[in-house]
Amino acid sequence: MVLFVETVGVVGAGTMGAQIAEVFALNGKNVVLRDIEDRFVQGGLQKVRRSLNDLAAFHENRAASEIRAAESKLGIQLTPEQKAAAEKKVRPTYSRQRVDEAFARIQGTTSLHDLKACEFVVEAIVEDLNVKGKLFAELNGICGPRTVFASNTSALPISKMAEMSGRPQRFLGTHFFNPPTTLPLVEIIKGDRTDAEAVDDVMNLFSSMRNHRYPMMPVQVKECPGFLVNRILGAMLEEAYRCLEEGVAPARDIDNAMKAGAGFPMGPLELTDLIGLDVAKHVADHVKSAMKTYPAVQEPKVLDKMVAEGRLGRKTGKGFYDY
Numbered sequence: 001m002v003l004f005v006e007t008v009g010v011v012g013a014g015t016m017g018a019q020i021a022e023v024f025a026l027n028g029k030n031v032v033l034r035d036i037e038d039r040f041v042q043g044g045l046q047k048v049r050r051s052l053n054d055l056a057a058f059h060e061n062r063a064a065s066e067i068r069a070a071e072s073k074l075g076i077q078l079t080p081e082q083k084a085a086a087e088k089k090v091r092p093t094y095s096r097q098r099v100d101e102a103f104a105r106i107q108g109t110t111s112l113h114d115l116k117a118c119e120f121v122v123e124a125i126v127e128d129l130n131v132k133g134k135l136f137a138e139l140n141g142i143c144g145p146r147t148v149f150a151s152n153t154s155a156l157p158i159s160k161m162a163e164m165s166g167r168p169q170r171f172l173g174t175h176f177f178n179p180p181t182t183l184p185l186v187e188i189i190k191g192d193r194t195d196a197e198a199v200d201d202v203m204n205l206f207s208s209m210r211n212h213r214y215p216m217m218p219v220q221v222k223e224c225p226g227f228l229v230n231r232i233l234g235a236m237l238e239e240a241y242r243c244l245e246e247g248v249a250p251a252r253d254i255d256n257a258m259k260a261g262a263g264f265p266m267g268p269l270e271l272t273d274l275i276g277l278d279v280a281k282h283v284a285d286h287v288k289s290a291m292k293t294y295p296a297v298q299e300p301k302v303l304d305k306m307v308a309e310g311r312l313g314r315k316t317g318k319g320f321y322d323y
């Protein structure tokens with residue numbers, strides 16, 4: 001039976017929770033946004049209101065700014081007819097009315113019991129296994145048996161949290177990226193005992209949604225330290241720090257080189273500044289210590305194997321993809 005999600009619970013109205021609530025509301029879901037104190041709930045709602053106002057303003061001004069850009073690029077003035085045609089073409093996707101309706105769909109609360117009717121609950125509270133586990137156990141006594149629980153943890157073990165929740169079959173990780181209003185990726189992490197049906201339900205849910213800019217992109221990821229993006233990113237960032245320490249190049253050149261030579265939108269050291277060095281260190285320390293006991297193959301063999309098979313990439317028509 002497919003899970004029909006009408007109301008989503010979001011627990012934690014901080015940086016991530018407020019934006020996750022906003023994305024669901026923009027996609028027509030009713031949202032119950034819960035935090036422990038009313039001032040945090042109100043803070044989260046204010047952030048959503050500001051973000052939605054900016055979104056509506058951007059869309060209202062889009063036609064005018066595209067007209068200005070076209071006029072300055074071509075060095076001409078568009079006729080009133082051309083302007084009207086451009087305005088018709090660039091209709092606001094998110095109108096003022098649409099964002100107001102989205103905002104009205106979010107109900108703030110400090111009571112966990114208000115999440116009773118939710119079919120899907122995403123948790124985005126403090127990164128502490130015991131606090132999260134306790135919250136889910138409490139929710140287990142409140143929500144209906146088919147409600148799917150999801151944690152937005154950056155690094156904590158999903159299977160352990162699933163057991164603590166008391167409903168491991170309907171528990172998974174949904175790892176959003178900051179800011180979820182513009183970054184569309186959600187890593188979907190199945191625990192040891194998560195039902196395939198719950199994973200399908202959540203994949204379907206996200207596949208029908210979009211954020212301010214893009215369709216949401218749910219990607220299923222096996223449970224492992226750092227999940228997918230932080231694990232790969234962590235290895236790359238560490239190499240950048242090593243190059244800096246070895247004096248291979250100064251910070252600015254490392255960033256410029258990765259942007260100009262590897263097509264990165266942002267250099268590894270600029271990215272670390274954006275994430276916050278304390279957060280980057282926390283994630284890196286966690287992934288490194290967890291990887292020590294992770295039973296994965298430490299030296300990847302995939303390149304040796306594929307080269308031996310003649311699968312050299314685009315030039316042979318076959319690599320990781322077929323061309």
Ligand SMILES: NC(=O)c1ccc[n+]([C@@H]2O[C@H](COP(=O)([O-])OP(=O)(O)OC[C@H]3O[C@@H](n4cnc5c(N)ncnc54)[C@H](O)[C@@H]3O)[C@@H](O)[C@H]2O)c1
Nearest residue numbers: 012013014015016017035036040124125126127153154178
């Ligand atoms: N900030 C990021 O870039 C980012 C990215 C991906 C994942 N995450 C993860 O998302 C989660 C939340 O991170 P954040 O940056 O939004 O944190 P935050 O500190 O901005 O917000 C956390 C909120 O949770 C509330 N809270 C704490 N305990 C609660 C409880 N028992 N019930 C309800 N609310 C409670 C706090 O009052 C706070 O408002 C963490 O697990 C974090 O690892 C964060």
